[in-house]
Amino acid sequence: MQLKTSTSQLREYLETKQGKTYFIAIMTLITVAVMLVFAIVPAIKSITDKIAQNEVRREYLNALTDKEKNIKELLIQEEQSQAQIQFLESSLPSKRNDEYILANIGEIAEQNNAYLFNADFSEDSVATIESDVESKKRLKQVPLTISVQGTIPSLGAFMKKMEEFPMPFVVESMIYGNKDVRSQNLPANRGDSLLVMKINYYYYEDVTE
């Protein structure tokens, strides 16, 4: 009964000029809303989604292009810097090479009127240096104890040359003086002093080789 009354009231209202105008306006609004929801918004959304995907691809492509350019430039630099790279290879070798180190320290000692009579190489380990280089775990240190006989000045010259050597020998500790030459019955003609140094030498374990 209530519903019937409401329907007839609505019909009467719609028969009025104001009712007709409002009805048409509501119809227009509904149509516009339906068109927006089911036609325009999906069309625009599909385009904006595709544009976003294109943007991601554009950035990726630019990054690849930059990377390619950088690598090509670096390859040219590498080609032009072969001498320096060879120097680096000998100064920070890619493999442990105790014989090479021994030969060099022996040669440095000899050039400075000192005599290398003992060298003791220990097990290598990951180098303990502070660095933010990504592959620093591949830098290995080899502890080495060397005993060199000579005079105080010649041992000083030996040490200076060793620290200036392109291969970075890092001194951990040292003991020297004229006490041990006699106590260890070392030949006096090689000098009255003995230098015992604990040093580290380094190599970079290269996985690309």
Next chain:
Amino acid sequence: MVQKKGFNLLKTQVEPQTIWTKIYKWTTTTARAIMVLVELIIVVAFGFRVVVDLQFKNFNKDIAVKEEIMSVLQESETRLRSTQDRIALYEQLWRNTPYFSNVYLEVSKIIPLTVEELNIQIVNGEITIRGFASTETIATIESGFKNSSLFTQTELSNIESQGNSTDSFVIKSKLNNLPMRSEVLF
């Protein structure tokens, strides 16, 4: 032939519009305009979509080509990265490691050759000197260390008479301002 002309002064009697007449009129005017506008937008959107799809296709094609190039360059890249890392680490080894030759030279200047049974230890930034020398020489060594800028907190920690002209001594000091290798050599 003469045409008969006439006129009508009566107002046209228009039947009042029902709701269905209004809807019909709305369908043929406003709704049609909306539909045309929406279709126009859809057509333009379709055109855009075609262009954007073409761009997408081209990007994919270009990326595939670049990835192919990068896969060829990958070995070189690994080698170059390795070289760069090695250079950086080598530089840091030079930059962050101490240079002891200056200390050795300074100690050699301070301690005269007359000191017997000399033993010098440099461990963990601390230097210990042991030996036998006259009291004056020991005093000279002590003051030499105290006056040197390379050492600090110098102390004569032990002196013992040997019953002759020489005394045994132990001097301890700490290394001060130990230069880094790169500061001295470059």
